[in-house]
Amino acid sequence: MNSQNSKYFPKPIAYKHFSDGGMLLATEYIAGKPLYKNSIAEYSVEQQNNMFNSLYDIANILFDNHFIHRDIHQENLIVKEDGIINLIDFQHIIGNGYLENQENIEFPKKMRGTNKRFRPHPFVWDDMVTIYKMLRWFDEFPIEGRDVKLNQLKSRFGKLRYYFLDNKFPLKAYLNFKWLIYFKIANVFYKYADGV
Numbered sequence: 001m002n003s004q005n006s007k008y009f010p011k012p013i014a015y016k017h018f019s020d021g022g023m024l025l026a027t028e029y030i031a032g033k034p035l036y037k038n039s040i041a042e043y044s045v046e047q048q049n050n051m052f053n054s055l056y057d058i059a060n061i062l063f064d065n066h067f068i069h070r071d072i073h074q075e076n077l078i079v080k081e082d083g084i085i086n087l088i089d090f091q092h093i094i095g096n097g098y099l100e101n102q103e104n105i106e107f108p109k110k111m112r113g114t115n116k117r118f119r120p121h122p123f124v125w126d127d128m129v130t131i132y133k134m135l136r137w138f139d140e141f142p143i144e145g146r147d148v149k150l151n152q153l154k155s156r157f158g159k160l161r162y163y164f165l166d167n168k169f170p171l172k173a174y175l176n177f178k179w180l181i182y183f184k185i186a187n188v189f190y191k192y193a194d195g196v
Contacts, residue, residue, distance in 0.1 A: 008058050010088055030086045035077040037137045047083030052143045054085035059131040067095035068160050072130045128156045
């Protein structure tokens, strides 16, 4: 990751890998506010453009580097004073060198969380869809190049998720999370209906 991209992520301060496979990563504190839909109007046009472009860049950085954050939501997107957004909280990330443990892969409904909450949303859609939906919050604001960027992001829907599902998920995971099977079957019917 180059220095230009690193402005969207907190700097790591300490890292420790434990013998049981656990990891600890401490990062710098990011001063700012969580990204909330109803607070966008409070920012200047320049800040709104910075917020939109930050989200768009974060999505593409994750995609291009083959990472799925899986926990992108308002409290994990911190808006700094200039409108630049930082993505935080990487405990659920999967990608090269960051694989979920076997129990969480086989039982995705029980995926770990800070308080063992039921957290299905990182498997229901991927980062591209989540960020796309957030970018649509800016529809009423004057954002340069909005439509082109939204269309580019739409073209990436599901591609990384499919990579990880096809390569990392055993059959047991599909059986424990039945909607995945229905989703795959529905895709076959949609393709057939479109004559693909």
